[in-house]
């Protein structure tokens with residue numbers, strides 16, 4: 001199938017022999033490319049990498065990666081990845097999911113994987129649409145979205161993936177975008193380095209069914225005013241000339257202020273990835289604010305897989321390694337002659 | 338009766354001893370009265386005394402149903418004998434009744450002349466009314482056909498535990514042990530195993546150890562000293578096959594079977610499960626054995642449970658999931674993924690009664706067609722079903738053997754009564770357990786994910802993490818050999834047929850079918866699963882009467898044994914008793930073009946031997 005490679009791997013080593021079948025211009029290409037670029041830097045042997053996906057355009061991802069891959073069923077990838085990671089903590093397990101796969105049919109598995117803090121890395125490609133099934137609205141589509149299944153507009157209030165992840169007590173929560181290549185690489189690296197589950201929302205353009213869904217945030221011409229790049233320990237500043245900032249009012253609601261005229265950086269909110277209130281405020285800034293990208297929150301907590309394996313070890317120490325003979329003969333026994 | 342709290346009375350009253358061959362005892366009371374526990378302990382004592390036995394716990398779904406109600410009655414029946422027995426018995430000889438509702442529900446089953454032991458303290462006006470009695474049956478002469486022993490068990494218990502620091506509520510909860518003690522005396526059962534159990538169970542609370550042991554001994558000693566009990570019965574040990582025995586429930590046997598098989602393979606066991614009656618206890622049991630390289634995962638739902646098990650199998654573990662009907666439905670899509678990915682996966686479906694929530698604590702065998710056909714498209718899996726509680730061990734073991742050898746999902750179909758029932762179990766010798774050799778593919782030379790073993794048609798099992806074998810699998814149709822995604826029409830047909838053929842060939846890897854009774858004759862009765870005991874007994878009794886009837890009990894339901902066709906041909910008629918509307922029946926008729934008839938019962942209760950005999954006889958006389 002694939003050669004055993006020794007020495008430093010390159011981007012090419014992670015490209016599979018399968019022809020990539022996304023629509024030309026799809027944002028998924030860029031994400032795939034960033035992943036393939038980042039992996040050689042992580043120093044993980046190829047065989048230790050596993051990509052597990054559900055169903056959707058995004059979920060085709062594992063086929064294009066030269067690593068272990070399992071394209072499973074709609075919405076369930078986090079469950080499968082959990083079983084794998086718990087029993088094989090030596091593996092690096094990535095989950096690739098879409099906004100429908102991860103938040104609609106698979107919403108339950110997503111929140112439970114995150115709260116358990118299983119050491120898997122979940123990438124949610126958010127194109128605010130069902131791509132593979134040809135363009136129905138998704139749980140992240142805006143209210144009133146007109147699609148084939150909602151000719152009079154959708155009635156569903158959208159979910160915010162970052163809020164869901166924070167609500168599920170995820171220990172690493174971040175957002176990036178398909179076209180923000182450098183930023184994306186950085187976020188992927190940090191997700192990899194995080195101990196525990198990492199959740200990364202990737203704003204992705206579906207140029208066929210929902211073109212321009214992230215336009216103001218990702219378009220070079222407008223992004224400076226619509227993107228808020230989060231950096232730990234740095235004040236929240238944005239704008240073409242870095243002239244705008246975010247400050248907290250006394251009622252704890254955020255406001256946009258213009259720097260100068262008596263307002264300086266010291267009055268602005270300073271990002272802190274360990275502060276849950278900060279992550280919460282940033283996750284729901286509201287429509288008039290720029291959209292944050294970067295790491296919202298990262299904290300340390302025991303991972304589920306560590307805990308599960310520690311229990312096995314403790315049991316072995318306490319009870320000795322499993323003895324079949326003793327197990328079968330447990331309790332009251334008698335002999336028939 | 339007790340002189341001082343807890344001290345055994347001194348005087349012994351001479352008793353007549355009577356030997357019995359077989360006795361059926363039923364304990365019943367409120368679901369909070371601890372009747373299941375009393376029954377289980379009595380079973381253990383009986384097992385240790387060397388009798389053959391079979392049990393039938395029968396309890397409501399409510400954990401603590403309102404006291405005194407008819408629907409809240411929880412019962413436990415045990416049949417024990419000095420000869421081989423196969424069923425918990427149709428009708429009890431003895432009822433141990435903790436309240437009027439229990440008596441009301443169970444009296445209709447008691448044999449004429451049977452014994453009733455009743456706790457008079459609970460026969461209050463209020464409880465009598467709740468049970469629908471206008472007058473007290475213990476006093477109004479309505480029970481003259483029976484031997485009635487009205488006893489104030491509650492009060493005896495309270496007096497036994499006097500002096501201990503327990504409030505009345507906690508103290509009176511020990512009354513199940515008092516009733517157990519008395520019943521143990523009545524049938525000369527040793528109470529030491531129960532004493533040991535109490536000591537272990539309550540080891541963190543010495544007061545409770547003392548209280549329960551006092552209650553137990555009070556009951557036992559009461560039998561010995563009270564004049565009202567003139568006879569003590571004895572059931573001699575059964576002449577079982579020589580060997581070392583223990584008492585085992587279907588639940589424990591299933592858990593041990595999975596654990597033993599995983600241990601034999603040398604691989605970790607991953608059990609993913611979501612709590613559901615009556616399967617949860619298997620999860621509880623397995624969770625105690627983490628030192629065997631066991632991971633137990635209580636998932637967020639049944640889909641995640643089976644998904645995690647499949648993920649673990651992908652990583653080279655023995656992936657198992659346990660559930661019951663409603664959960665089974667949820668798992669089917671994931672099982673189909675395992676069919677396509679051709680990974681080993683074991684699914685235990687402990688069947689319960691009815692569609693939807695149905696009757697969660699009652700038995701049925703109506704999931705067979707779902708297991709066979711309840712997935713989209715042509716999707717074959719292996720289906721196995723144990724016949725007795727003890728056999729759950731061997732069938733669970735076999736499930737792991739087949740799943741790993743053939744890279745295929747195996748559904749293990751048990752049921753409520755099998756899993757909750759118990760029997761004496763000859764402990765297998767570890768060295769005699771079948772070998773399970775698992776070989777992971779590690780050689781990159783010539784590796785193709787779907788290149789099959791020419792004999793078994795199994796594809797290689799590659800643990801994720803093996804250098805040089807990186808590859809992709811999934812639910813999309815595979816190209817033969819390479820495993821690449823393929824929409825080629827001929828390839829699809831080929832793959833569907835290959836997957837089916839792989840399962841069909843397993844028929845060559847299963848033991849020849851055992852025919853109980855003559856190898857040919859007038860009538861063949863074909864059963865599967867937990868109806869085994871009732872069918873064996875019915876058929877044996879009829880054969881004793883000279884009837885030409887034989888019995889085959891299937892453990893392998895897919896594929897069916899290859900010799901079954903020939904066996905069926907040797908009989909004039911075929912009868913298929915099932916606790917459903919005729920599911921195996923449909924398969925037998927379709928597979929063998931034989932005009933088989935069914936005997937069907939759908940009441941959440943097992944077949945009685947008597948009712949089976951009657952139906953079989955009707956067919957014989959047709």
Ligand SMILES: Cc1ncc(C[n+]2csc(CCOP(=O)(O)OP(=O)(O)O)c2C)c(N)n1
Pocket residue numbers: 055056057058059074097098099100101102125127129130131132133138
């Ligand atoms: C059980 C099940 N239901 C429905 C489908 C059909 N289906 C496939 S992908 C999909 C939606 C995918 O949307 P999303 O996760 O946003 O992925 P995208 O295609 O946009 O990347 C649906 C409904 C399926 N494959 N399985």
Ligand code: SF4
Pocket residue numbers: 021022023025026027028057058127131132205206207208209
């Ligand atoms: S439909 Fe949209 S998401 Fe799917 S491949 Fe095409 S562009 Fe990408």
Ligand SMILES: [Mg+2]
Pocket residue numbers: 056098099100125126127128129130131138
């Ligand atoms: Mg989408």
